[in-house]
Amino acid sequence: MKDPMLLRKIVFIAFVVSFSACLQVFADLFIYWRASLFDEFWRLWTAHWVHVGWMHYVLNMMAFCCLPFIFPKVKIWHFTALLFLLPVLISISFYYFYPNIEAYAGLSGVLHGAYVAVAGVHLLDRKERPFAVGVLALILAKLIWENTIGSVGTAELIGSPVLVEAHLLGVIGGVVIAIVYICWKYILKEN
Template identity: 70%
Template sequence: MLEQHFRQKIIFLAAFVSLCACLQIFKDDFIYWRESLLGEFWRLWTAHWVHVGWTHYFLNILAFICLPFIFPRVNIWHFSAILLILSPLISLSFYFFLPNIEAYAGLSGVLHGAYVAVACMHLQYKRERGFAALVLFLILAKLVWENTIGNSGTAQLIGSPVLVEAHLLGVIWGVILAVIYIVTNYFRDS
């Protein structure tokens, strides 16, 4: 059973990494463009699955690949749902609440949300609680750092400004999804 779960994680990760790499080849057709977002609805998702360049792609994919392994209870179906739900939530948040954002590409907002959602869910388990709390603290510290001191080093590395609003929106939506999941499970199990 454990080997099958590990194999499912590998297959899921390989499929998603491959999909993102394929989309990256034609990234201009998939990034968030405010002016065409609602007419080209796929951009609600794909904007988060393409990147400004290959360095940006590899950095985000590395963080993505780590998530299912550092949190052992991650269910691939739940993780898939998080990815499919967070992407349009962040895109629509850009569209309705941050109209000055005209273009965006990158998985980092979704990654912040996914890490927060999974860490919040792991707070329920005594053995994982300390690590989950540490991850949440580090993400909070990163958000404070980005919004006060900045992250010019990352911007230089990826060759584009970092949209810290995506990180913040990802965290907000990640917490909301985690709370919905925890409350739903509580009432379902009662």
């Protein structure tokens, strides 16, 4: 393969998809359970890597597989950082801001946050700005749709209600991470 970055992205995607599939086999050990969240701290992170079923898994993995190719300039370590930070931010937000959420499984909140974070950083690139604005507009439209009309079709497809709060928290987390990253790069550039 002539492009080593492409090979790295393919290996990265294969690892993440395989890892998530392995966790899916024992999903009950890894989902977000509010009652035991801090006793079984791994659930802060793993809850976002398991799904309510295999169809849910496939849909989220398809969206995940697109991300590195939609934004080809982003390095693997950026995606890795997002995949470590966003799940914990969302889980802790569930715990403190949505105490009525007892259980959760799925990557969609993290995906919303990752798309927003990467698109937000790409707003600074003049060539990438129109595409980044389009991605952000689509995500905003999706959030508005989900919070007004609902996600009945998606819920029927995956066999479980869609927790739109995860999407909203993911977007908020993505915005915060993008702002921190931009400020960090700006400070480094100044020094």
